[in-house]
Amino acid sequence: MRSIAKIMATARELWPLYLTVVIGAVATSATALLTPFVIARATDTVIDIAEGRGGTVADLMWLAVILLIIALANSAITNVSGYFGDLMSVRLRAILSANYYRKLLRLPQRYYDNELTGTIISRLNRSITSITDFLQTFSNGFFPTVITLLAVLVITAFYSPWLSVLLIVIYPTFVWLTALTSKKWQVWEKQKNDHYDISGGRFSEVIGQMRVVKSFVTERRELDSFRGHYRDAVDLTRRQSRFWHTMDMWRRGALDLVFFGIYAIIFWQTATGQYSVGTMVLLIQLTTMARMPVTSMSYWVDMTQRAVAGSLEYFKVMDEADEPNNPLEAAPSAEVQWVDSDPVVEFDDVSFGYGDGDDLVLRDIDLTVNRGERIAFVGESGGGKTTLVNLIMKLYPVTSGTVRVHGQSVDDVPTAELRREIGVVFQDANLFSGTIRENMAYGQDDVTDEQLAVAARRANAMTFISHLHGGFDTEIGERGIKLSGGQKQRLSVARALLKDAPILILDEATSSLDTKSERAVQAGLEELMEGRTTLIIAHRLSTISTVDRIVTLRDGRIDEIGTPAELATTGGIYAELLALQGSTRKADKARLLRYDITQ
């Protein structure tokens, strides 16, 4: 419950709504409690009329009118307070969801390496839905119930202390019995949620890569695995629900016995003349009112358990450590004064491993990249080229050593400022749904049509854009699915051009492009590299031959550094690749592929 209180504190600006809902609940209960008194009075009046002891039909009609007024007032208050309850719930959802999203945007890359997108989404939905549903139902139903209950206890105590004692004993006992059951219930619930998370994660992966699924004809396999998880969840629910309802039967059986005692006392005391018939009717109504919350207690406990589990999941994510210096977290800092110094990028004895106990992916890297230089990294696939550039962007903290940009350690400069200095063209174009304009201007404010056109022209993208029906306003579909590979690449080059960062990281698109598209993309890249310091993760020998220096990596260490001409003669990795170039032998081609090199 503490976690739910913490959730409410997170959204403390909603206090006027919380308060309104509680006031509404008190008013609802107050009106509901009046009814039994009026009915008791009506019962006594009917008996008085029947026995000729006074009272008139007009009196009864007035009582009926009072009942009507109470009912109308009750439904008006219930609905007004329901409205505020709905509002509270939806605003709470908005706050919690935005906080969750904000947190996700602040988490380090490492978090995403270990989680599936769909799992994150399904966890978000479940935790927030369970919390808001609980609070909505709670506010609309729980307070009226508790208040009614307290009033019933006080009123029954006035007529019969024994009845009150019995009623007082029921609630804690029932809650205690329910809580006993709930522990086991929660273990099953967690297992079920794991199944939902895994299948949800896979679900979104499959939907996002439908072309792969279709091409490998794995529809049935994917569906079977999805169904398997749901089948397991159904099996777990069978056990969970059987257990819960069996225990509930026992609980309710015990409850029925207590209520049997209560009714027996009421009937007996009426029969012995201690209560009038009206009082008996009043007490029966009050007892019935008191019984209702007990029977709905299982539902409350069930909802509470879900909400507690949901809020724990919510805080598990919220308590994850932020990426240091994340743009959303860091206070706006004074703009970094980048010193226009050489080298632009520097690795000073850098070693790096992805996990705590994992082997190092990079070891003792010492490297300087000068202004305007084009430098290409060559190494076996999985050799650490991407990792190297990830460290420049501070996507992971180095294990030891220092990475410097413009002479400053990346650890010392605000992450946003650092990343603004670096343009990246990824191997996959990584576009978003939306228009070409939105994609090109991603991350930039107030990009004019002219700037768009210039960037598109330089990226060699203008011709295809102008042939599209909507021009820059053409929707390109999820991740740009409506465009060809080469078109997507050219858009991502145009996007980097508009970002206009002095340092450029280029993860070359590989063989996915045909020669013509490749040439078109390359022309755009040449424009983009003009005047920038460029680090290229090389996948083509043609690109490598024109760079200023090549860095070859072997077993996570720098093997050689030199100009293409120098390295062509040393007998190292580059020389070997050059020799293999153009070879038609299968073994040679395989060797090139091991280095991620397409000819």
Ligand SMILES: Nc1ncnc2c1ncn2[C@@H]1O[C@H](COP(=O)(O)OP(=O)(O)OP(=O)(O)O)[C@@H](O)[C@H]1O
């Ligand atoms: N997020 C990650 N978590 C754990 N290990 C990783 C992660 N990313 C990469 N690795 C590992 O680090 C090593 C280097 O990977 P990296 O992506 O840097 O290689 P690469 O040289 O760029 O390969 P390629 O050219 O095939 O893209 C690989 O062994 C890989 O398995």
